[in-house]
Amino acid sequence: MSYHPQQGHNPYPPQGPGHHPGHGPPQGDYHGQDNRRRDEAGDTVANVIHIVTGAVVTVFVLHILFVVFDANQGNEFVSFVYGLAQVLVLGLGDVFTPDDALLGVILNYGLAALVYLVVGRVITKAIRR
Template sequence: MAHHPDHDRGGATGPARARTAPQESAMTGTRTDPGDRGRDRRVPRPRWSFTGAAVRRRATGLAATAISLVTTAVVLILAVHIVFVTFEANTANDLVRWFGERATDLAWEFKDVFQPANPKAEVAVNYGLAALVYLVAGRVLVGIARRLAR
């Protein structure tokens, strides 16, 4: 019977073909077997990449996250101020004063858009309007940044 090297896996009748153990790629977790001949040897791309498109996607994704965080913080400051005014928080308190000063700065020209007779309603409506504008503008900017990331 003719001896074929692929049929012999280290038995006593012939030389064993040197075989290496499958290796796992550190970057992708894909297993490749260097002993398999005739197979496609392309290595999958790593999960992380330094191509221009990947860097742009990462940067726009980070920008979208930053925009979202900033607009959320602004809306929270305005909302806390509205709550403090509505429930008549102590204006001598440093925390209440800090929120009031930040909210006044952030409300821009919205502070006197509506002028109802009740001062609490005036703050709630005008500062609420400013918060709504920030929320909508932030969501629009985040949407644009996420679309650019694709």
């Protein structure tokens, strides 16, 4: 014994305006597609911002570690990270001026990393809304 549904019977309800049973998907209702594209574009931009802020924070953390552990300044990678961190710190490199230079680097570049994290998070949340 087998089950054969009735001819012309569609178990699913009509799909919005312009839908006529048996005539394929609704025509002319593109608002859903536009919203989906906007959502996807917003997610893409938010993901890029998230990745960029993560990379910048990584540069700051590496810089702090290199300073704390007295990394070889002659090494190309260490030198590159140092130069990039100085460019990306955007004026936050001298907020704190303690007597201990090591503490100053930790505080200033740590603050810069925190600012990038918070601002990046706020922007990505605003975009995804």
